[in-house]
Amino acid sequence: MIEDxxxxxxxxxxxxxxxxxDHLTQQFEMAQPSTLxxxxxxxxxxxxxxxxxxxxxxxxxxxVHFDLAYMPLKHLGYKSVVVNVSDICAMNAKPTQITVSIxxxxxxxxxxxxxxxxxxxxxxxxxxxxxxxxxxTSSQKGLLISITALGEADADELVYRNGAKANDLIVVTxxxxxxxxxxxxxxxxxxxxxVNPNSQPxxxxxxxxxxxxxxxxxxxxxxxxxxxxxIKPTGMIDISDGLSxxxxxxxxxxxxxxxxxxxxxxxxxxxxxxxxxxxIDATTVAINGGEDYELLFTIGMDDFDKIKGNPNFTVxxxxxxxxxxxxxxxxxxxxIALKARGWNALNKx
Amino acid sequence: MIEDxxxxxxxxxxxxxxxxxDHLTQQFEMAQPSTLxxxxxxxxxxxxxxxxxxxxxxxxxxxVHFDLAYMPLKHLGYKSVVVNVSDICAMNAKPTQITVSIxxxxxxxxxxxxxxxxxxxxxxxxxxxxxxxxxxTSSQKGLLISITALGEADADELVYRNGAKANDLIVVTxxxxxxxxxxxxxxxxxxxxxVNPNSQPxxxxxxxxxxxxxxxxxxxxxxxxxxxxxIKPTGMIDISDGLSxxxxxxxxxxxxxxxxxxxxxxxxxxxxxxxxxxxIDATTVAINGGEDYELLFTIGMDDFDKIKGNPNFTVxxxxxxxxxxxxxxxxxxxxIALKARGWNALNKx
Numbered sequence: 105m106i107e108d109x110x111x112x113x114x115x116x117x118x119x120x121x122x123x124x125x126d127h128l129t130q131q132f133e134m135a136q137p138s139t140l141x142x143x144x145x146x147x148x149x150x151x152x153x154x155x156x157x158x159x160x161x162x163x164x165x166x167x168v169h170f171d172l173a174y175m176p177l178k179h180l181g182y183k184s185v186v187v188n189v190s191d192i193c194a195m196n197a198k199p200t201q202i203t204v205s206i207x208x209x210x211x212x213x214x215x216x217x218x219x220x221x222x223x224x225x226x227x228x229x230x231x232x233x234x235x236x237x238x239x240x241t242s243s244q245k246g247l248l249i250s251i252t253a254l255g256e257a258d259a260d261e262l263v264y265r266n267g268a269k270a271n272d273l274i275v276v277t278x279x280x281x282x283x284x285x286x287x288x289x290x291x292x293x294x295x296x297x298x299v300n301p302n303s304q305p306x307x308x309x310x311x312x313x314x315x316x317x318x319x320x321x322x323x324x325x326x327x328x329x330x331x332x333x334x335i336k337p338t339g340m341i342d343i344s345d346g347l348s349x350x351x352x353x354x355x356x357x358x359x360x361x362x363x364x365x366x367x368x369x370x371x372x373x374x375x376x377x378x379x380x381x382x383x384i385d386a387t388t389v390a391i392n393g394g395e396d397y398e399l400l401f402t403i404g405m406d407d408f409d410k411i412k413g414n415p416n417f418t419v420x421x422x423x424x425x426x427x428x429x430x431x432x433x434x435x436x437x438x439x440i441a442l443k444a445r446g447w448n449a450l451n452k453x
Numbered sequence: 454m455i456e457d458x459x460x461x462x463x464x465x466x467x468x469x470x471x472x473x474x475d476h477l478t479q480q481f482e483m484a485q486p487s488t489l490x491x492x493x494x495x496x497x498x499x500x501x502x503x504x505x506x507x508x509x510x511x512x513x514x515x516x517v518h519f520d521l522a523y524m525p526l527k528h529l530g531y532k533s534v535v536v537n538v539s540d541i542c543a544m545n546a547k548p549t550q551i552t553v554s555i556x557x558x559x560x561x562x563x564x565x566x567x568x569x570x571x572x573x574x575x576x577x578x579x580x581x582x583x584x585x586x587x588x589x590t591s592s593q594k595g596l597l598i599s600i601t602a603l604g605e606a607d608a609d610e611l612v613y614r615n616g617a618k619a620n621d622l623i624v625v626t627x628x629x630x631x632x633x634x635x636x637x638x639x640x641x642x643x644x645x646x647x648v649n650p651n652s653q654p655x656x657x658x659x660x661x662x663x664x665x666x667x668x669x670x671x672x673x674x675x676x677x678x679x680x681x682x683x684i685k686p687t688g689m690i691d692i693s694d695g696l697s698x699x700x701x702x703x704x705x706x707x708x709x710x711x712x713x714x715x716x717x718x719x720x721x722x723x724x725x726x727x728x729x730x731x732x733i734d735a736t737t738v739a740i741n742g743g744e745d746y747e748l749l750f751t752i753g754m755d756d757f758d759k760i761k762g763n764p765n766f767t768v769x770x771x772x773x774x775x776x777x778x779x780x781x782x783x784x785x786x787x788x789i790a791l792k793a794r795g796w797n798a799l800n801k802x
Contacts, residue, residue, distance in 0.1 A: 140505065141613070144614075144706070145544065145613050145614050145615075145706075146509060146540040146541075146543035146544050146614070146689075146690055146691060147507040147508055147509035147540050147541055147543070147544045147546070147602075147604070148507065148508045148509070149505055149506070149507050149544070149611060150505065150506040150507070150508065151505050151506070151608075152501060152506060153503075154502075156489065156498055156499065156500050157498070157499040157500070157501060157506065158496040158497065158498050158499070159496055159497045159499065159550070159552060159585060159586060159601075159603070160495060160496035160497070160586060161552040161554055161586055161587060161588055161599075161601060162554070162588050163554040163555075163556055163588040163589075163590050163599060165556050165590055165591065165592055165593065166593065167593045168556075168590055168591050168592070168593070169590070191495040191496050192495075192496055194495035194496070195494065195495050195496045195498070197496070201508070203508060203510040203601055205510055205511075205512040205599055206512075207512055207514050207517075207597060236508060237508060237509060237510055238510060239510055239511050239512040239599075240512075241512050241514055241517055241518070242514065242517050243514055243517070243597070244514065244515065244516045244517070244594045244595050245593045245594040245595075246593050246594075248556060248592070248597060250510075250512060250554055250588075250599035252508075252510060252552055252601040253496075254508070255496070259500075262498060264490070264494050265493075265494050265495070266494075340495075341495060342495060357493070357494075
């Protein structure tokens with residue numbers, strides 16, 4: 105589809121590697137006080153002074169993590185930054201810098217990479233992170249994006265996965281499951297398009313779901329909100345692989361069990377309607393669907409009053425002694441053991 | 454070739470993504486004082502105190518940067534770390550941490566990834582860097598390794614590419630060109646093997662060249678040596694793309710010209726002999742061959758006495774006013790303009 109959309113096509117090899125890097129990175133300005141030197145030397149130079157530094161990295165592979173049939177390159181660039189920034193937010197740290205490496209096959213013209221980098225630049229600006237380095241090379245097949253994100257925080261601000269205690273409340277930001285159903289809608293439209301390329305999709309009923317899939321946002325705002333509410337979570341993780349996987353990570357690393365209540369799960373009305381249309385159980389989607397990039401965290405019971413009624417946060421359950429296991433309590437009051445299904449990129453081949 | 458060598462093959466998908474990451478990373482111990490938390494949370498946590506932080510990243514792609522027909526996976530793991538550590542050394546900083554992400558097709562069994570990670574672990578130990586994070590996923594084709602390296606230095610220790618002045622001496626560590634000729638020897642053997650799989654290669658005459666290609670080392674020792682000699686380079690870069698490219702980077706960023714003298718280039722006798730056998734000009738190889746991972750740096754004339762006769766360092770030329778251009782002065786005393794040829798991974802497809 106890319107080929108059709110770009111009447112002008114410039115071969116990447118016309119610029120050469122150095123020319124390409126210069127061309128794609130000249131739009132990046134350094135805004136973080138901690139960035140002393142960005143792109144242009146053997147390494148970037150940073151100064152975090154007395155702050156702790158957090159580092160996270162993610163690899164996105166065409167055909168495994170994204171499908172360019174329905175993922176516009178600008179959106180892909182944006183999302184690839186969000187995915188990494190989300191990990192920094194999940195430490196309760198402030199994202200500050202990213203490096204961006206791409207491997208790309210020669211079917212991509214320069215104009216395609218410009219779109220990708222426009223999305224990267226937009227996200228970098230939106231989240232206030234400096235693009236301080238990267239690598240650009242060819243691939244044997246498809247597009248691959250590797251991003252490393254850095255962030256900073258005071259030592260006493262950082263929140264790990266292993267600090268939750270029995271009786272802590274389990275809280276989720278925003279709503280969950282929508283990104284997964286957005287993907288199902290897009291996959292269906294792709295099938296329809298393959299059968300009849302002239303069909304005009306009517307996606308009005310799914311705009312929220314599709315936006316959650318194509319243009320997710322990292323919850324950079326949660327750090328600020330929690331700070332204002334004078335809450336420090338005891339444990340925190342971002343929801344990239346699905347609620348079930350993330351809850352299990354928190355419980356295992358904190359040595360707790362938990363009860364999650366089905367009737368507390370925050371679901372968008374569009375998600376519920378679309379699950380009915382697709383004849384899929386909305387709870388299953390909310391628990392196992394990934395890529396929402398909401399934050400899942402635990403707080404002491406004493407902090408409940410601070411978030412009660414706050415529309416940004418939903419208490420979905422509580423931690424227990426580890427012997428009680430990790431369960432979903434259904435609307436029918438039965439307990440089902442949660443399993444880590446999530447997104448297993450390694451099983452997709 | 455991998456398939457033949459591994460009678461035991463465990464499918465990666467048997468472990469799942471989390472199981473695979475646990476399995477491959479359990480061997481990594483944190484040794485750097487600046488590593489507060491390594492693998493196991495949303496992000497690693499580091500504390501560099503009053504040091505500056507340097508960050509560099511590289512992407513290695515099968516079929517573009519390496520060929521598994523002659524590159525053993527353990528060597529590849531080792532080299533992928535070296536390539537990144539070398540960039541940190543080129544800032545005159547001390548390498549401290551790396552993240553390692555890999556994308557791998559399902560033709561690789563678990564045992565192959567174990568070999569790769571054994572090489573990564575060996576290099577991490579050798580260079581004293583902690584493996585603090587990464588990502589593991591499937592690829593549509595082949596193997597891809599993305600590493601980000603971090604290092605630390607005091608602000609006044611850092612050496613950039615842009616500090617060289619006219620009349621500064623240009624110095625190279627070790628010898629150059631051998632890694633490129635090692636590749637030529639391996640490529641020739643691959644051709645022979647394809648014609649006659651039973652042929653027994655006799656590589657005794659090329660051991661140094663092959664080692665330089667398959668198991669290069671980053672010059673972590675140079676920082677210590679220069680410190681002991683009380684020399685601070687004015688500009689520095691590592692030789693990954695070839696001397697010519699790197700000299701041009703230094704000159705352009707420092708706004709200088711230069712004269713490099715052909716008869717000063719440090720060439721190993723095995724390189725000279727093999728170039729004769731292959732009927733290739735050794736100077737061309739020394740100037741355009743990449744992957745030596747030696748350091749190229751400039752020093753003030755006043756520091757010449759400190760390195761005179763030191764077998765680790767060779768003065769190969771001097772910086773000039775920018776108007777004089779960037780030249781190689783041949784043995785016949787003619788001047789040839791240097792061009793950035795280097796390794797252009799984007800032209801290899």
